[in-house]
Amino acid sequence: MKNVLKITPIEKAKTAKEIVYEELKTAIFRGDLRPDEYLTETILAQSLNTSRTPVREAVSDLVKDGLLEAVPRKGLKVREISDEEKEQIFYLRISIEKEVLRRLVHQVTPDQIQEMRDIIDEMRETIQKNDRIANIELDQKFHRLFITFSGQNILGSVLSDIYNLTRLVGHAALGKTGRMEEVIEEHTEIVDALESKDEAFVLQKLEDHLLKTKESITKAQGNS
The missing domain is CATH 1.20.120.530 (GntR ligand-binding domain-like)
Incomplete structure (x- = not known):
């Protein structure tokens, strides 16, 4: 329904997964995470001071977005564009x-x-x-x-x-x-x-x- 009152709607609070997703995405685009650097969910969770669950969910989305890739037996890395x-x-x-x-x-x-x-x-x-x-x-x-x-x-x-x-x-x-x-x-x-x-x-x-x-x-x- 259209907001007819001259008040600012309350923004929905972001979930832990959404916050982690945005933080990692920004770090990728800013170049803080290098393509030659391998990461794990544990390392990311420790760096972000959060549990592994939101990290795992955020990483899954970033892989789907084509920004991260999973390398068997090595971990996660920023995708390189050929x-x-x-x-x-x-x-x-x-x-x-x-x-x-x-x-x-x-x-x-x-x-x-x-x-x-x-x-x-x-x-x-x-x-x-x-x-x-x-x-x-x-x-x-x-x-x-x-x-x-x-x-x-x-x-x-x-x-x-x-x-x-x-x-x-x-x-x-x-x-x-x-x-x-x-x-x-x-x-x-x-x-x-x-x-x-x-x-x-x-x-x-x-x-x-x-x-x-x-x-x-x-x-x-x-x-x-």
């Missing part, structure tokens, strides 16, 4: 997101355009704080709006896993001087093209943006 997988990730992102924008460009509303611009403004604030975690979360929120506004929910469910894999390799690229600013400029160009309802221009700007992201990731990995 060059071939990276090619597949960006091929799929470009293909799917272009199809989504092809549908969205002819139905996007002024309010939706403004919501995209609001996210871009939030991204500018993360640059001032040098908060790469928040920046990349907003980046994904921006791209997910394409799905929400176009109503392509099945394509969105496919992209959800792909976005997680993108984040595994994306933080190093944002460390490149000026890349966060470049992303904001590229997002702005996409929104401008959407607002003008120029389909060819929108699709080209999206492809340029994702290819530049891929190039930045490749360079960052080559310098690591």
